[in-house]
Amino acid sequence: xxxxxxxxxxxxxxxxxxxxxxxxxxxxxxxxxxxxxxxxxxxxxxxxxxxxxxxxxxxxxxxxxxxxxxxxxxxxxxxxxxxxxxxxxxxxxxxxxxxxxxxxxxxxxxxxxxxxxxxxxxxxxxxxxxxxxxxxxxxxxxxxxxxxxxxxxxxxxxxxxxxxxxxxxxxxxxxxxxxxxxxxxxxxxxxxxxxxxxxxxxxxxxxxxxxxxxxxxxxxxxxxxxxxxxxxxxxxxxxxxxxxxxxxxxxxxxxxxxxxxxxxxxxxxxxxxxxxxxxxxxxxxxxxxxxxxxxxxxxxxxxxxxxxxxxxxxxxxxxxxxxxxxxxxxxxxxxxxxxxxxxxxxxxxxxxxxxxxxxxxxxxxxxxxxxxxxxxxxxxxxxxxxxxxxxxxxxxxxxxxxxxxxxxxxxxxxxxxxxxxxxxxxxxxxxxxxxxxxxxxxxxxxxxxxxx
Amino acid sequence: xxxxxxxxxxxxxxxxxxxxxxxxxxxxxxxxxxxxxxxxxxxxxxxxxxxxxxxxxxxxxxxxxxxxxxxxxxxxxxxxxxxxxxxxxxxxxxxxxxxxxxxxxxxxxxxxxxxxxxxxxxxxxxxxxxxxxxxxxxxxxxxxxxxxxxxxxxxxxxxxxxxxxxxxxxxxxxxxxxxxxxxxxxxxxxxxxxxxxxxxxxxxxxxxxxxxxxxxxxxxxxxxxxxxxxxxxxxxxxxxxxxxxxxxxxxxxxxxxxxxxxxxxxxxxxxxxxxxxxxxxxxxxxxxxxxxxxxxxxxxxxxxxxxxxxxxxxxxxxxxxxxxxxxxxxxxxxxxxxxxxxxxxxxxxxxxxxxxxxxxxxxxxxxxxxxxxxxxxxxxxxxxxxxxxxxxxxxxxxxxxxxxxxxxxxxxxxxxxxxxxxxxxxxxxxxxxxxxxxxxxxxxxxxxxxxxxxxxxxxxxxxxxxxxxxxxxxxxxxxxxxxxxxxxxxxxxxxxxxxxxxxxxxxxxxxxxxxxxxxxxxxx
Numbered sequence: 020x021x022x023x024x025x026x027x028x029x030x031x032x033x034x035x036x037x038x039x040x041x042x043x044x045x046x047x048x049x050x051x052x053x054x055x056x057x058x059x060x061x062x063x064x065x066x067x068x069x070x071x072x073x074x075x076x077x078x079x080x081x082x083x084x085x086x087x088x089x090x091x092x093x094x095x096x097x098x099x100x101x102x103x104x105x106x107x108x109x110x111x112x113x114x115x116x117x118x119x120x121x122x123x124x125x126x127x128x129x130x131x132x133x134x135x136x137x138x139x140x141x142x143x144x145x146x147x148x149x150x151x152x153x154x155x156x157x158x159x160x161x162x163x164x165x166x167x168x169x170x171x172x173x174x175x176x177x178x179x180x181x182x183x184x185x186x187x188x189x190x191x192x193x194x195x196x197x198x199x200x201x202x203x204x205x206x207x208x209x210x211x212x213x214x215x216x217x218x219x220x221x222x223x224x225x226x227x228x229x230x231x232x233x234x235x236x237x238x239x240x241x242x243x244x245x246x247x248x249x250x251x252x253x254x255x256x257x258x259x260x261x262x263x264x265x266x267x268x269x270x271x272x273x274x275x276x277x278x279x280x281x282x283x284x285x286x287x288x289x290x291x292x293x294x295x296x297x298x299x300x301x302x303x304x305x306x307x308x309x310x311x312x313x314x315x316x317x318x319x320x321x322x323x324x325x326x327x328x329x330x331x332x333x334x335x336x337x338x339x340x341x342x343x344x345x346x347x348x349x350x351x352x353x354x355x356x357x358x359x360x361x362x363x364x365x366x367x368x369x370x371x372x373x374x375x376x377x378x379x380x381x382x383x384x385x386x387x388x389x390x391x392x393x394x395x396x397x398x399x400x401x402x403x404x405x406x407x408x409x410x411x412x413x414x415x416x417x418x419x420x421x422x423x424x425x426x427x428x429x430x431x432x433x434x435x436x437x438x439x440x441x442x443x444x445x446x447x448x449x450x451x452x453x454x455x456x457x458x459x460x461x462x463x464x465x466x467x468x469x470x471x
Numbered sequence: 472x473x474x475x476x477x478x479x480x481x482x483x484x485x486x487x488x489x490x491x492x493x494x495x496x497x498x499x500x501x502x503x504x505x506x507x508x509x510x511x512x513x514x515x516x517x518x519x520x521x522x523x524x525x526x527x528x529x530x531x532x533x534x535x536x537x538x539x540x541x542x543x544x545x546x547x548x549x550x551x552x553x554x555x556x557x558x559x560x561x562x563x564x565x566x567x568x569x570x571x572x573x574x575x576x577x578x579x580x581x582x583x584x585x586x587x588x589x590x591x592x593x594x595x596x597x598x599x600x601x602x603x604x605x606x607x608x609x610x611x612x613x614x615x616x617x618x619x620x621x622x623x624x625x626x627x628x629x630x631x632x633x634x635x636x637x638x639x640x641x642x643x644x645x646x647x648x649x650x651x652x653x654x655x656x657x658x659x660x661x662x663x664x665x666x667x668x669x670x671x672x673x674x675x676x677x678x679x680x681x682x683x684x685x686x687x688x689x690x691x692x693x694x695x696x697x698x699x700x701x702x703x704x705x706x707x708x709x710x711x712x713x714x715x716x717x718x719x720x721x722x723x724x725x726x727x728x729x730x731x732x733x734x735x736x737x738x739x740x741x742x743x744x745x746x747x748x749x750x751x752x753x754x755x756x757x758x759x760x761x762x763x764x765x766x767x768x769x770x771x772x773x774x775x776x777x778x779x780x781x782x783x784x785x786x787x788x789x790x791x792x793x794x795x796x797x798x799x800x801x802x803x804x805x806x807x808x809x810x811x812x813x814x815x816x817x818x819x820x821x822x823x824x825x826x827x828x829x830x831x832x833x834x835x836x837x838x839x840x841x842x843x844x845x846x847x848x849x850x851x852x853x854x855x856x857x858x859x860x861x862x863x864x865x866x867x868x869x870x871x872x873x874x875x876x877x878x879x880x881x882x883x884x885x886x887x888x889x890x891x892x893x894x895x896x897x898x899x900x901x902x903x904x905x906x907x908x909x910x911x912x913x914x915x916x917x918x919x920x921x922x923x924x925x926x927x928x929x930x931x932x933x934x935x936x937x938x939x940x941x942x943x944x945x946x947x948x949x950x951x952x953x954x955x956x957x958x959x960x961x962x963x964x965x966x967x968x969x970x971x972x973x974x975x976x977x978x979x980x981x982x983x984x985x986x987x988x989x990x991x992x993x994x995x
Contacts (some may be wrong), residue, residue: 020849022579024935025856033863033936042855045862045881046750048719053755056846060620065846068583075840079592083600085990092597102520105551106589109774112566113559116580119776121572124967125907128562129775132555135509138984142542148983151776154633185827192794192823195716196647196677239535269535283827293608294598294828295633298776309980316777319977322962322970331977344935347672350634353776353956361555362488364509367545370518376525383528401533422601430599438810
């Protein structure tokens, strides 16, 4: 109980000020039958720092970490090198242990970071404005669909077959309860993207078309024709970016006509962390800013005329208009946004372009090398740092077997699309700057043995 | 100095206003340094990282290469460290001092939690790794789930919600799925006035019609009004307990029984669970679903606005409808992750997935570390000290500040005051901004809405008596100044990095990102 500073004599003294004879007097409003008389049985009592560290470390050792094995997993979460100063800076207590900046005069640090973050994200995604972050990419994607409904007053969203299936699941979950209609099909293992099919499916009821870029199979396509078709029918284009490093090398969705661009910011500064906390990115055209969910930081001046920053436009949000709120979002991912922003500042445009170029070049080398393995076909004509290999057998089994050999081979499409038999032999492989030639060699060798 | 009440701390004589300090040429003030934006100090050609040489290969980007300037400035590593270190010093944080935000719960964040969350075995694993390679991580989720279920006396827990409000959404989705499973299309969610502001927003977001239930003069749910409104169209009642007036809902069990008798469910906002952890199990009070803000009750640092984590404990009636994925320990001791492809036999009624992966794994690690450190005995002490500290603040100040529910039984973990009795023209805002100059983060202002000019103080269990005494002294002094009509108070803060900021201007003319035009303006 080393975190509790009151001593027993403090407690006695304070009880006398309060006018209570014992602590139980302060719980009189709890119905008697619901009051517990002592620590809950079946749970351990307090433990020393050393004991807790041993327990947690033992659990950590039961995991095979990415750094311990040749590692090729992506599909919405990517392993990148994060410079040491990022984690050092986010651990400064003034960032780490601050709350939401509700008192701007003493939260200018967090607020200026959010303003810088919003600007960085807007520029990276090619949009006018970005918010101060969402929970993660998948929830940001759903919020974009809801926002498109608010703007267009229509309730049918077309979801690309290349959209991350977990993002589709989140949208399907929510749509069951909100009554939105979602149109979506699982992908097939053909090289072409589904852009033409999406264009053909747009009609006068369509609120938005949601397309991932690069998509779940690693494919990239010019979104301009899709944006034009959507706009011609009065619908919006929502683009989803799960690998933001890609935007250091390929055109931003906002520059190809996307109205709303959302993404998963985990790649920059945040780390894998077994799925969370992650960082939802959310940006849009200026004309839709008052329909955008989430927190926003804005510039203003103080009583002495100095520039300062505040949370703003909160009348859209839960804490003012209650049931009229545009979303129920309360928290953002402040600390993850900080990590993203620091990493992006360290990179700068020059560093980001170098990083993206390195990722792409290593991925091209790996794709060509892996395609040489008998029984392996490369699906993609074009890709950034992630591509799909088509194997001669079920990739789920291959991934499990390779894990037993100490190689973390990638993400099988069978795991992502359990109801689709058409993609079962697909393996999505991601390569980043952390991948070494030895890693690629190890994967090629293991695949060769497994497929022989 | 006069002792106003025996045994209570009182304010010292006020310090005389210092002479106006002369301006500095840089705008800096010794250790407090002004810091420009990265867009004003960086350049797109500067970088603080270096990489291995890029192999020369033929591009597979097709015609999509990004050629125009993106507009992202970089800084060298040292410039980066200085930029963010300087900015950090313009933030108040729990590591600097008492942070008494009611309904938000800011408490000490042990660094052991941070150390454990950064073990490569937790921090450097991918959410889609084969399950055989992440048994330790799945064990963390499972172990934390067991603690949450036992501490709350519930039947199951949904671990994936990413924040408290996301947890509310999860709870309501479970309720809606359970009602639909029995073919019952109820349309209305009742939300008492004393509930958190996210509650009605969540209900509306789920497609429900929201109706308010009034509060009684003593700050609790009006039981008779609630009973009168219950009927076959009501899906759920959302209650915050302890409520936002800092009070325990005495009639909780009666409310739950009435709600259940009407065929509806009880959702409890568990944001304030640290007031009762180890002393009361919500399951014993008839709660069907309750989210737990791990970052509040179990001390995950809030990072300037998140991330949070909001697991939802569920009653037997709702547990089968919880979200994917979730963990299950098998007979052979291995832990399976149940998701879309293997859910069939386990939990076919799940309402589905509400985020891409497993929720806030990094927070689970921190929360479990904290829970194991405290143990069942320490967590019980947490609730006792949180409640004692709040009541100590309430009773130490109720002679100078109006305490609207001070007569209404002990407060729980937070003490509620109002602006009643301040001099004409003086507001809660003035007291809050005055606290900034005294070196404290202000309490929550103007919430809950049921009290005019509310000041909600939550000291939490990790504050010492000495820290509370200093805070009480400061607040007492400010209350006396506001009652005496001390005009200087209206100008506070004087000593913060910024004076009062123009929030109206920010909303009327939103400037949400930096543009080159700002350079010209700054040069003027």
